[in-house]
Structure formats: structure tokens, C-alpha cells
Amino acid sequence: MSGCDKSNCGCVNTNPTDLLSSSRRNFLGGAAAVATLTLAPGITITAFGGSAKASGHHARWGLLVDVNKCKKDCNACVTACSTEHGWEDTGHPLTDAQWIRKVTLKDKKSGFEQSLPVMCQHCAEPPCVDVCPTAASFRRDDGIVLVDKHLCIGCRYCIMACPYQARSFIHEPLMDQKEYSPRGKGTVESCNLCVHRVDVGGTPACVEACSATGNGAMLFGNLNDPDSEISKRIAEYPSTQIRADLGLDPGVRYENL
Amino acid sequence: MKFGLKIFALFLAVFGGGLIVLPGQMANAEGQGFNGSSVLAGVLPDIPKGKGDSCIAPTDFMRRNHMNLLSHDRDETVHFGNRQVKASLKECVTCHAVNGIDNTPITVEDPKHFCRACHDYVAVKIDCFECHASRPGETLKSSRDKALKENEALAAYAKGADE
Numbered sequence: 001m002s003g004c005d006k007s008n009c010g011c012v013n014t015n016p017t018d019l020l021s022s023s024r025r026n027f028l029g030g031a032a033a034v035a036t037l038t039l040a041p042g043i044t045i046t047a048f049g050g051s052a053k054a055s056g057h058h059a060r061w062g063l064l065v066d067v068n069k070c071k072k073d074c075n076a077c078v079t080a081c082s083t084e085h086g087w088e089d090t091g092h093p094l095t096d097a098q099w100i101r102k103v104t105l106k107d108k109k110s111g112f113e114q115s116l117p118v119m120c121q122h123c124a125e126p127p128c129v130d131v132c133p134t135a136a137s138f139r140r141d142d143g144i145v146l147v148d149k150h151l152c153i154g155c156r157y158c159i160m161a162c163p164y165q166a167r168s169f170i171h172e173p174l175m176d177q178k179e180y181s182p183r184g185k186g187t188v189e190s191c192n193l194c195v196h197r198v199d200v201g202g203t204p205a206c207v208e209a210c211s212a213t214g215n216g217a218m219l220f221g222n223l224n225d226p227d228s229e230i231s232k233r234i235a236e237y238p239s240t241q242i243r244a245d246l247g248l249d250p251g252v253r254y255e256n257l
Numbered sequence: 258m259k260f261g262l263k264i265f266a267l268f269l270a271v272f273g274g275g276l277i278v279l280p281g282q283m284a285n286a287e288g289q290g291f292n293g294s295s296v297l298a299g300v301l302p303d304i305p306k307g308k309g310d311s312c313i314a315p316t317d318f319m320r321r322n323h324m325n326l327l328s329h330d331r332d333e334t335v336h337f338g339n340r341q342v343k344a345s346l347k348e349c350v351t352c353h354a355v356n357g358i359d360n361t362p363i364t365v366e367d368p369k370h371f372c373r374a375c376h377d378y379v380a381v382k383i384d385c386f387e388c389h390a391s392r393p394g395e396t397l398k399s400s401r402d403k404a405l406k407e408n409e410a411l412a413a414y415a416k417g418a419d420e
């Protein structure tokens with residue numbers, strides 16, 4: 001019996017007599033399949049990626065934050081993320097995981113203050129992926145940057161490489177994680193753009209919470225689809241990426257910053 | 258003598274599946290675990306029965322290949338976003354949830370956990386649950402809520418004692 005019924009998967013089989021060698025080959029075959037998919041966009045990822053398929057474009061998921069609409073005293077996005085994924089503030093700021101935080105910017109001359117949420121910026125050229133020695137840190141075809149914790153050895157090189165300080169390391173053993181958001185000691189994690197929701201056509205928890213407060217400062221969508229709301233807004237109004245000068249092309253953009 | 262029997266049973270459990278059919282193993286085919294054999298009761302692991310009629314593949318196949326199915330499909334999900342895979346750890350812990358004394362599913366910390374029943378016996382460490390939840394999500398939520406309520410009650414009590 002084969003464990004796989006996909007023609008483009010590239011895996012060999014799950015024959016019990018061939019355990020170790022076949023799992024190694026599966027892995028290599030999987031890598032070959034990635035290349036094929038990149039050459040022929042729109043095959044696998046878009047098939048699971050909700051609206052991207054309908055629009056006929058290879059998706060690149062992104063966020064747009066309107067800083068003018070983001071209220072200084074509001075923390076709804078951070079709370080929603082923490083509840084969704086099970087990370088929390090245990091009073092140890094040096095070691096607690098933090099996927100998203102509110103950052104306050106103050107203009108020293110005028111005293112003008114702005115508050116904005118900052119999470120993994122889902123770079124198109126992610127340094128965290130470049131430095132990872134095990135390819136655990138990777139960028140999905142649809143632009144979401146993730147850590148494959150099965151491969152992560154916890155070296156934390158990616159934490160140092162990320163210019164946005166978006167990544168955290170888990171120091172303590174965990175129990176009763178969220179079933180859709182596995183997290184564990186010895187691995188690195190960061191905002192995964194609520195990939196479990198996005199894969200079934202949903203919206204990230206922070207965006208949902210933000211609109212529930214009525215502030216509506218966050219917008220999620222497909223940056224590669226010129227007809228998506230997010231692309232139209234970006235085309236019509238000025239927006240910027242944090243530290244755009246680094247040339248990492250983040251998928252998270254900010255208006256009125 | 259008992260030790261010798263245990264080694265023999267271990268040998269059978271690991272290598273003997275396709276070669277020799279024991280009464281206990283015939284019972285396996287019906288998904289009953291090793292418990293069917295009276296001779297080996299207490300020697301072989303006590304494997305709790307899962308929900309439903311059958312697993313995604315016959316029991317003897319699953320015994321030998323569950324890890325391969327899981328690692329194949331995990332790459333499908335993590336790297337390609339396929340959420341409709343056949344072998345999912347979430348499904349494993351849901352169908353094979355074992356209730357504890359409080360009538361809610363136990364975690365892998367309890368030796369009676371489905372996965373542990375076998376893994377302890379063959380001395381193979383399970384890494385899955387260092388990151389994945391080892392019991393179904395709904396219970397998790399209710400037990401979390403319960404714990405939170407208890408904490409609140411405790412905090413209120415402590416505060417009351419303070420004043």
C-alpha cells in the first residue's frame with residue numbers, strides 16, 4: 001500500500017521493508033517537487049489557498065496596517081494572537097515568546113506618537129531562511145515564512161538574522177498546545193500568518209480581532225492579485241515597508257507611518 | 258522464565274507479525290490489541306481500542322507504518338498547505354483518546370495514553386508530543402477553562418485572606 005496518491009509528489013512509497021532509505025528518498029523527492037511547483041506556479045499551493053485559485057494568480061499573502069486607525073491603547077491583535085496560538089506573557093520578558101507586539105514611535109521634536117503592531121514581516125528575501133543550516137526556516141510558495149519545527153535544531157541563527165526581531169525561542173517544555181499550532185521546547189517560532197486559517201480560506205486572528213474592535217486598521221489579502229482589496233489600496237494610497245532600505249521586500253505594509 | 262517469555266513476546270511483537278499468528282494477533286486484526294490472548298496477558302502491552310470501526314489502514318499495517326504515513330503527510334501540510342491529508346496526528350489523538358479518572362482524555366504524561374502503551378513497551382521515545390497536543394482540542398479548551406476558573410477562585414480566596 002502506498003501512503004500517497006498524488007502523482008506530482010515525488011515520494012517513493014511507505015513499504016515497511018524499506019523504511020530508512022525510503023524516508024530519505026521521500027525527503028529528496030519532496031525537494032524536487034518544490035522546484036517543479038515553482039516552475040509551474042499555481043499547481044499545489046493555490047489549490048489549497050482559498051481565493052488565490054479563483055483569481056488565477058499565484059498568491060502572495062500580505063498585510064496592510066493603517067497606522068492612523070491603530071489606537072495607542074488597543075492591544076486586541078496581540079491578545080488575539082496569543083489566544084489563538086497559546087503563547088503568553090509569563091512575566092519573563094527575556095525568554096517569553098512574542099509573535100506580535102505593539103510598538104510606539106515618538107517624534108522627539110513634536111512629541112507626536114504613533115502605535116503599530118509589528119510581527120514577522122514575511123519577507124520575500126528572508127534572511128532567516130538564508131542563514132538556517134537545516135532549511136527548517138523556509139518560505140512557502142505563497143509567501144508565508146515558517147519554521148518547520150521537525151527540522152529546527154534550535155541554533156537560533158535565524159533569531160539573530162531577523163532585522164525585525166520577530167522570532168522567539170521556546171525555553172521550557174510545553175503541554176496542551178493548540179492542536180493547529182504545534183509549539184515545543186528547543187525550537188524557534190514566529191508569526192505564521194495564521195497559516196491554519198489561511199489554508200482553508202480564512203483570515204488571520206489579529207486582523208479579525210482588529211476589525212471586531214471597530215478600528216479596522218488591518219487588512220489581509222493577496223498582494224499578487226491586482227483585484228484584491230489589499231492590492232487596490234496599495235496601488236491607490238501611499239504605503240511603506242518597515243526598513244524598506246534593507247531590500248527584504250516584506251509582505252507586511254504600513255499606511256500613514 | 259518470565260523474562261525469557263517477555264523477550265520472546267517482544268520478538269514476536271516486533272518481527273513476528275507476518276510470520277507466526279498467535280491467538281492474540283488474530284485478535285489484532287479486529288483492532289482489539291494484544292488483549293485477546295490469555296497466555297500473554299500482562300506480558301504484552303494493554304492497547305486501548307480506538308473509536309470507530311477501523312483506522313485509515315489495517316491494524317497490522319498501521320503498527321509498522323504509522324510513522325511513515327505521518328511524516329509523509331506532515332511535509333504535505335507544513336510545506337504545501339494541504340490540510341486534507343489522510344494521516345494526521347490530530348486525527349490519531351482524537352480517535353485514540355483515552356479517558357482518565359475525571360472522564361476527560363489523558364495527555365501523554367499518563368502511561369495509559371494510547372501512544373505510550375506501545376512506545377513504552379518497545380522503548381521507543383515519542384518526539385511528536387514535545388510540540389503537538391497529545392489529546393483532542395475541545396477537551397483542551399474545557400480543561401484550560403476549568404484551570405483558569407480554579408485559578409481565579411484561588412486568587413479570590415487568597416485575596417480575601419489578605420484583607
Ligand code: SF4
Nearest residue numbers: 120121123126128162
Ligand atoms: S521578518 Fe524576520 S522572521 Fe519574518 S521573514 Fe523577515 S527575517 Fe524572517
Ligand code: SF4
Nearest residue numbers: 132152153155156158
Ligand atoms: S533555530 Fe531552527 S529555524 Fe532558526 S536557523 Fe536554527 S535550525 Fe533554522
